[in-house]
Amino acid sequence: MKPNKQSFARVMQNNWFILKYGLMYSRKYIIFTCLYACLQEIEIFLEHVILIKFVFDSVQFGTSFSTVALYIGLTVLFIAGCFVLDSIYYQSVEPKGKELLYQKLRMDLYTKAVKTDLSNYDDPVYYNEYVWSANDARNRIDATIDNIRNICKSITVIVTSVSFFLFVDKLGLVFILVSFIATMLFSMLANKVRFAMRMELNEKDRKRIYLKRLFYLADYAKELRLYSIKEKFFREFSRTHVEMHAIVNKHSKKQFWINFTSDYFFNELILGGLYVVYVVFMALVKGTLSYGSAVTLLNSCWRLKGNMQYLTSLVSEMQENSMYIEKLRSFLDQPNEMKDADDPLAVPDRFTGLELRNVSFRYSESGSPILHDVDLTIRPGEKIAIVGYNGAGKTTLTKLIMRLYDASSGEIRLNGIAIDQFNLDDYRMKFSSVFQDHQLFAASLSENVLMQHCSADDPEKARLALEKSGFGDKLHSLPMGTDTSITKEFNDSGVELSGGEAQKVAISRVFAKPTLLILLDEPSSALDPMSEYHLNQVMLEKAENRPIIFISHRLSTTKMVDRIFMMENGRIIEQGSHDELMRLKGKYAHMFNLQASRYRVVAGVKQA
Numbered sequence: 001m002k003p004n005k006q007s008f009a010r011v012m013q014n015n016w017f018i019l020k021y022g023l024m025y026s027r028k029y030i031i032f033t034c035l036y037a038c039l040q041e042i043e044i045f046l047e048h049v050i051l052i053k054f055v056f057d058s059v060q061f062g063t064s065f066s067t068v069a070l071y072i073g074l075t076v077l078f079i080a081g082c083f084v085l086d087s088i089y090y091q092s093v094e095p096k097g098k099e100l101l102y103q104k105l106r107m108d109l110y111t112k113a114v115k116t117d118l119s120n121y122d123d124p125v126y127y128n129e130y131v132w133s134a135n136d137a138r139n140r141i142d143a144t145i146d147n148i149r150n151i152c153k154s155i156t157v158i159v160t161s162v163s164f165f166l167f168v169d170k171l172g173l174v175f176i177l178v179s180f181i182a183t184m185l186f187s188m189l190a191n192k193v194r195f196a197m198r199m200e201l202n203e204k205d206r207k208r209i210y211l212k213r214l215f216y217l218a219d220y221a222k223e224l225r226l227y228s229i230k231e232k233f234f235r236e237f238s239r240t241h242v243e244m245h246a247i248v249n250k251h252s253k254k255q256f257w258i259n260f261t262s263d264y265f266f267n268e269l270i271l272g273g274l275y276v277v278y279v280v281f282m283a284l285v286k287g288t289l290s291y292g293s294a295v296t297l298l299n300s301c302w303r304l305k306g307n308m309q310y311l312t313s314l315v316s317e318m319q320e321n322s323m324y325i326e327k328l329r330s331f332l333d334q335p336n337e338m339k340d341a342d343d344p345l346a347v348p349d350r351f352t353g354l355e356l357r358n359v360s361f362r363y364s365e366s367g368s369p370i371l372h373d374v375d376l377t378i379r380p381g382e383k384i385a386i387v388g389y390n391g392a393g394k395t396t397l398t399k400l401i402m403r404l405y406d407a408s409s410g411e412i413r414l415n416g417i418a419i420d421q422f423n424l425d426d427y428r429m430k431f432s433s434v435f436q437d438h439q440l441f442a443a444s445l446s447e448n449v450l451m452q453h454c455s456a457d458d459p460e461k462a463r464l465a466l467e468k469s470g471f472g473d474k475l476h477s478l479p480m481g482t483d484t485s486i487t488k489e490f491n492d493s494g495v496e497l498s499g500g501e502a503q504k505v506a507i508s509r510v511f512a513k514p515t516l517l518i519l520l521d522e523p524s525s526a527l528d529p530m531s532e533y534h535l536n537q538v539m540l541e542k543a544e545n546r547p548i549i550f551i552s553h554r555l556s557t558t559k560m561v562d563r564i565f566m567m568e569n570g571r572i573i574e575q576g577s578h579d580e581l582m583r584l585k586g587k588y589a590h591m592f593n594l595q596a597s598r599y600r601v602v603a604g605v606k607q608a
Ligand SMILES: Nc1ncnc2c1ncn2[C@@H]1O[C@H](COP(=O)(O)OP(=O)(O)OP(=O)(O)O)[C@@H](O)[C@H]1O
Pocket: 122, 363, 367, 370, 388, 389, 390, 391, 392, 393, 394, 395, 396, 397
């Protein structure tokens, strides 16, 4: 990503956002990182500047050997201490500190993800942003800490070197500043030329990329073989190449002069020539500088200038980091449309009725309406079925009932109270549901049934629920029983269940959770007819007077419910018992007869 215009304040805020995580959750690591970065540069300063100056000066001025040896010994001891710290930092402090930060930031992202409106997942931009943020969180922490570390290092080098120059040779700072400012100006000029060249090349590049696609994608392979259009593109390819070469040629001449002036006049000539002559003159002719000072000044001038340049380049690294952090923050700050009421009500424990009045819905502002003026009532203990062709809006209706989405207009009431008055999490917990696309998790069988972390007496609850859903035989064949790991994701001895078995596990969740209402969206689609029959019987027996909403394409299921709602194009077009709807001879009767005749044909073929 190329840095774009972000205010300096925003760049700082974004980098601070990640650094704040560090200070909040792993303060010692951040402080250690900063101090250790400074210490590393102080160590280099002592070893490469002060020690060298001391040794040269000792030879020049005849300092006693014991003083030199003591000084060298102390420096070696200091360096040894730094090496010990180095091991502690890189082997222990940094891995632990970073891991903690990765974990905290990811946890915030995951927490945000499970709290975010489900509708956000329908928005590909939002979804990509989330996936991107989750994948990139680690890089942002790494980049921010690297930047902080490098800033500390550069500042330490600048402070120690400038102090050294102030003590030993103030005029040297003028040489360095002139060289630094001139090279910076020239590098800005070089960037401008490079940018202009990139812009010109981009246009040609687009053509080259198109030609590349043309010659390697299978989509064009037939036409390229059958027509002589390929000749045109070969010619275009050669011409593009020549044009690009000319652009590079034109700009590279300018770049040559800029780089030459910058490198030769302002780098080499000022620091590598004039300053060397000046230092040698002061040391050898005037004698105002010691040999040690001369050697270390020449060494330090490059180090100081290099770090001044590096510090300015860190600003653009922080800008780039900030662009990525911005995306991460925009995901974390995304407001939720679905909120709790200001003073949310507790959800009642007893069900007295659920009512949908004039409910209409569309998935997005710009999308087409999916549900139109739906009216539906469910009474205590009632078993209803919602039927209809694919895409009629059955699953969408159940999502609104469970408040995974809010209706665009109309009202849904539980026990006479609008459902948006209840605490959202509490409300959703009052449903037992099995979706067509139910998921099993890489966790134990009992956790998959109870859908929570299991404690000691939970496996028995899970076993009873599994028996009810018809999973008993399979359960007895599993040596680890309800402790069996589902999937081999984390455990080689985990089991992979068949589609029907997995569906039975999902269904057992309904029996394990004491809820107000059961919602089954195609619960038996993967079951064989015997299992389906068994399930339907058990469901009716064991639902314990809880109302059930069935969504099923198998109309044999619908025969046993109290009322059927037939949907078409987002509307309820017929409702009544099976017998009433059959007498009506409407769409339901038509669908039922069609399915029954198909069964008869299949049965006929089997018998024959
Ligand atoms: N997340 C979504 N975003 C946008 N449109 C959606 C979304 N989910 C479903 N739809 C659309 O809503 C309409 C109704 O879908 P829904 O899943 O409710 O139908 P259904 O009656 O349950 O169908 P089926 O019998 O095939 O399961 C379909 O046209 C579908 O494409």
